Amino acid sequence: MRRVLRGCFIVWVVLRYGLDELVLSSFDHPWIRRLTRIVSTGRHLDNPRGQRLREALERLGPIFVKFGQVLSTRRDLLPPDIADELARLQDRVPPFPSEIAIATIERAFGRRVDDVFSHFERVPVASASIAQVHFATLRGGRDAGREVAVKVLRPNMLPVIEKDLALMRLMAGWVERLSADGKRLKPREVVAEFDKYLHDELDLLREASNAAQLRRNMAGLDLVLIPEMLWDWCRNDVMVMERMHGVPINRTNELRRLGVDIPRLARDGVTIFFTQVFRDGFFHADMHPGNIQVSVAPATFGRYISLDFGIVGTLTEHDKEYLAQNFTAFFRRDYRRVAELHIESGWVPPETRVDELESAIRAVCEPYFDRPLKEISLGMVLMRLFQTSRRFQVEIQPQLVLLQKTLLNIEGLGRELDPELDLWATAKPFLEKWMLEQLGPQKLLAQLKAEAPQYAKLLPALPRLLHDYLRHRPHELRKELDVLLAEQRRTNRLLQGIIYGGIGFALGLIVTQVLLRVRLW
Numbered sequence: 001m002r003r004v005l006r007g008c009f010i011v012w013v014v015l016r017y018g019l020d021e022l023v024l025s026s027f028d029h030p031w032i033r034r035l036t037r038i039v040s041t042g043r044h045l046d047n048p049r050g051q052r053l054r055e056a057l058e059r060l061g062p063i064f065v066k067f068g069q070v071l072s073t074r075r076d077l078l079p080p081d082i083a084d085e086l087a088r089l090q091d092r093v094p095p096f097p098s099e100i101a102i103a104t105i106e107r108a109f110g111r112r113v114d115d116v117f118s119h120f121e122r123v124p125v126a127s128a129s130i131a132q133v134h135f136a137t138l139r140g141g142r143d144a145g146r147e148v149a150v151k152v153l154r155p156n157m158l159p160v161i162e163k164d165l166a167l168m169r170l171m172a173g174w175v176e177r178l179s180a181d182g183k184r185l186k187p188r189e190v191v192a193e194f195d196k197y198l199h200d201e202l203d204l205l206r207e208a209s210n211a212a213q214l215r216r217n218m219a220g221l222d223l224v225l226i227p228e229m230l231w232d233w234c235r236n237d238v239m240v241m242e243r244m245h246g247v248p249i250n251r252t253n254e255l256r257r258l259g260v261d262i263p264r265l266a267r268d269g270v271t272i273f274f275t276q277v278f279r280d281g282f283f284h285a286d287m288h289p290g291n292i293q294v295s296v297a298p299a300t301f302g303r304y305i306s307l308d309f310g311i312v313g314t315l316t317e318h319d320k321e322y323l324a325q326n327f328t329a330f331f332r333r334d335y336r337r338v339a340e341l342h343i344e345s346g347w348v349p350p351e352t353r354v355d356e357l358e359s360a361i362r363a364v365c366e367p368y369f370d371r372p373l374k375e376i377s378l379g380m381v382l383m384r385l386f387q388t389s390r391r392f393q394v395e396i397q398p399q400l401v402l403l404q405k406t407l408l409n410i411e412g413l414g415r416e417l418d419p420e421l422d423l424w425a426t427a428k429p430f431l432e433k434w435m436l437e438q439l440g441p442q443k444l445l446a447q448l449k450a451e452a453p454q455y456a457k458l459l460p461a462l463p464r465l466l467h468d469y470l471r472h473r474p475h476e477l478r479k480e481l482d483v484l485l486a487e488q489r490r491t492n493r494l495l496q497g498i499i500y501g502g503i504g505f506a507l508g509l510i511v512t513q514v515l516l517r518v519r520l521w
């Protein structure tokens with residue numbers, strides 16, 4: 001019954017804010033028209049469509065607000081006016097009572113909160129739709145006296161989330177089935193992505209392990225601080241970590257007053273991000289200003305502080321190669337290479353014509369070269385590439401969409417800190433180094449080293465495997481041997497050619513040298 005009521009409420013909000021016109025312009029069923037007439041009094045149709053969508057999501061509650069935030073990052077699917085408006089959604093909700101936070105903590109540790117903490121701040125420092133954060137001081141154990149931040153999940157979120165997700169899936173199905181416009185927006189894909197995102201956010205142990213991995217990766221860089229996770233006190237619904245002391249990154253005036261080198265900060269941000277992407281293939285993917293602070297402690301002055309590790313992106317070697325090669329080809333304006341890369345990697349159907357893809361890519365990328373190289377946004381380039389690829393029936397990998405979104409965040413942040421920031425100059429060495437490493441002998445050695453244990457395991461078993469094979473498949477073996485022998489003969493001929501050629505060349509060289517010397521003397 002509750003689900004039906006909630007469904008009715010959602011339909012009411014959709015009609016009242018005129019979202020039917022916004023999403024479903026080709027969706028003109030008589031019953032929709034009738035329903036629209038019923039709720040048409042007071043329909044908010046004067047405001048721009050993006051604003052109407054934002055207000056409707058706010059009306060529908062925190063899960064829908066989060067949905068809107070996630071949706072705002074899909075600039076490859078949404079028109080810019082809607083994406084901009086959705087990006088304004090604030091996931092700040094009134095905190096839940098501290099008694100509930102304390103009860104969750106006590107249940108998680110099986111101890112009274114006063115036994116765990118010598119001091120616990122009842123008023124949270126921040127509260128969002130999924131969790132809130134309290135400052136505290138640990139009482140006992142090996143971290144006694146340590147100042148910590150305690151993140152506590154909002155209780156009973158799972159059933160609420162599941163209910164809203166079920167309704168979203170239903171609505172996405174309708175939109176996709178009934179409207180041509182709706183299909184283009186890929187609503188079911190978007191809801192599935194959101195589903196994963198929400199479930200990931202509901203496990204604080206996952207978040208803590210992401211933080212620990214990033215902390216290890218970033219340890220040698222000396223540019224960013226990541227709170228230490230206090231594993232004795234981490235559970236699925238409670239996470240205790242080192243408390244960091246910093247100034248939020250968007251308080252630039254305060255940072256300047258304290259003597260922080262702002263342009264350096266902008267460069268460091270890009271360096272950190274590219275190290276995470278191209279060196280580690282593991283990057284913080286929720287880089288909004290609320291999650292970034294700057295340390296003002298004397299020992300670590302001017303370093304970034306990174307918080308909130310609910311969303312991280314991972315990239316395979318293949319993804320990294322795709323990015324490095326595409327960016328490099330793009331900056332050489334070699335659109336044919338970009339097109340070839342898409343076909344070689346199997347992203348585009350093999351029958352795709354290179355010249356067609358090349359000209360589509362040129363059409364979206366070329367306008368960017370109107371401006372100086374340093375002003376070009378890599379995030380935007382990537383987004384344009386994805387938009388073009390979609391036209392050629394390519395399903396873009398979610399980790400690359402996440403990367404593109406984070407790239408836009410980082411660039412936005414960098415430019416806000418320093419409008420003169422030359423993104424390409426900062427990014428280029430990373431791409432070049434990465435490309436060199438991929439092609440150089442070090443990479444081959446590293447690969448051999450990585451495979452060595454496999455070979456060591458395989459070698460002793462080789463005689464037995466060969467024996468089995470000979471016993472059971474002599475005919476196939478003969479055929480394969482014939483192929484191998486033919487191949488060897490061919491290689492021998494080639495080798496002979498090379499050797500004879502080499503000897504001839506060397507003799508030629510010696511004779512020339514002798515003749516030259518004779519002439520010189």
Ligand SMILES: Nc1ncnc2c1ncn2[C@@H]1O[C@H](COP(=O)(O)OP(=O)(O)OP(=O)(O)O)[C@@H](O)[C@H]1O
Pocket residue numbers: 091125126127128129130131132133149151227241242243244245290291307308309310
């Ligand atoms: N280790 C920490 N040290 C100091 N402050 C912290 C720490 N962790 C979190 N905070 C504070 O709590 C705020 C919210 O933390 P966090 O972003 O992890 O929570 P959240 O519920 O995921 O919020 P959102 O979804 O809005 O990003 C941070 O902006 C910061 O002010």
